[in-house]
Amino acid sequence: MRSGYFKERYGELIVLTDSPTVKAWTVVLVAALVAAPLLLSNYLLSHMTIILFTLVGVLGLTVLTGFTGLISLGHVGFLMLGGYTYAIGVTRLGLPPELALVLSAVVPAVFGLIVGIPSLRLHGLYLAITTLAFSYIVSASILGGGSFTGAGRGIQIARPTLVGIDLSGDRAFYWFCLFMAVLAMLATLNFRRSYIGRALVAIRDNDIAARTMGINLVRFKLLAFLVSAALTGLAGALMGMYLSFISVESYPFLLSIEALAIIIVGGLGSVLGAVLGTVFIVTLPDLFSAVMSMLGGRLNELLTTSAHEIKSVLYGLAIIGFLRFDPRGLRGIWHDIRHAWVYWPLRY
Incomplete structure (x- = not known):
């Protein structure tokens, strides 16, 4: 019985993916x-x-x-x-x-x-x-x-x-x-x-x-x-x-910090991690801005006057948070979710 990881030919080891499901979702995404x-x-x-x-x-x-x-x-x-x-x-x-x-x-x-x-x-x-x-x-x-x-x-x-x-x-x-x-x-x-x-x-x-x-x-x-x-x-x-x-x-120098934050949050050494990290980090300031706008008051004024500094703080918190709680980054979290879905209910 095929386990999902067994490879029969060398070509299967170097192909980007041999999963019809992954290929189908890739086409849909593109x-x-x-x-x-x-x-x-x-x-x-x-x-x-x-x-x-x-x-x-x-x-x-x-x-x-x-x-x-x-x-x-x-x-x-x-x-x-x-x-x-x-x-x-x-x-x-x-x-x-x-x-x-x-x-x-x-x-x-x-x-x-x-x-x-x-x-x-x-x-x-x-x-x-x-x-x-x-x-x-x-x-x-x-x-x-x-x-x-x-x-x-x-x-x-x-x-x-x-x-x-x-x-x-x-x-x-x-x-x-x-x-x-x-x-x-x-x-x-x-x-x-x-x-x-x-x-x-x-x-x-x-x-x-x-x-x-x-x-x-x-x-x-x-x-x-x-x-x-x-x-x-x-x-x-x-x-x-x-x-x-x-x-x-x-x-600005902040772009270098942003790039480092992306590869750390996404998952070091992974192209998928680079994609997930880019979406997360680039979207993070906008999400924070939306939350502050909902709260209004002085927090919203602070966001207007100190946007650059707040971005730096957000990137720093993201780096510290992922290094502390899940160094694998978003790529690791995604693989956990995918494996839980694929092997449910026999995962544990």
Whole structure:
């Protein structure tokens, strides 16, 4: 009798899923996401768009921190590089939007290699501080770049027409972000299942043992930084298109904390966790705002005047809460619910 986990061929071990139920629900979910702009209000459509391009950046951090175990506090630097590369390429250099979008991944990837070099000897807090310093260097360089980078004034950009598709409308831009998010998810899932992905996980679990097994730590750590920075830079370009304006203030340090909160709350090293964590963390401030609006009074005034600080507090509480009560994150909770449903009433 098939137990649900027994595999007969090697292909079944590496396939993303062999469950007809999962495939059916995936089709339903994708169809619902594609049809969402036709049913949602402008506010909800904007919220969904934010979730999608945030997910692309979170997947980049998942490769670095979730798969490889290298902690980064400066991923906002790669976001800035991606956004400014696209903006400068389109407005200053006159590049086609398609080429500028590709460069928004390539340029951060190159800088990812540069930042990744210290990771060969640094671990933990020391590496985190190094990446944090990198983000401040990027910010200072942009502010000192004069008219070329826009300095403190920023750069105004318009949503482009890519491969003949006009993205100026909110619906078209949502569908484009959905396409990029699905593409990033598939790339990350297959990257994790490859030899490279398994090597990164081995480095995360025990780098000494990984070296003993013949894994080149230099090569794979630098590769993790490269892939992570490329995805994050792409997310920065999408964010710039969404805002239609690029400035240093558009990429605050809080975004790095938000990304860390997402992968911790969702579940470290999991693409599903990245998705669940992104939806939860991006929606959390709006839910809190709705509750405060219902209560009214001084709490609602506080939310208006201290939104940035309240976001920081919410992210901190989410991180502490999940680390204390369920370190597996939302992914672990989801698996418990799924197993309880599948094996009911024989679970216990």
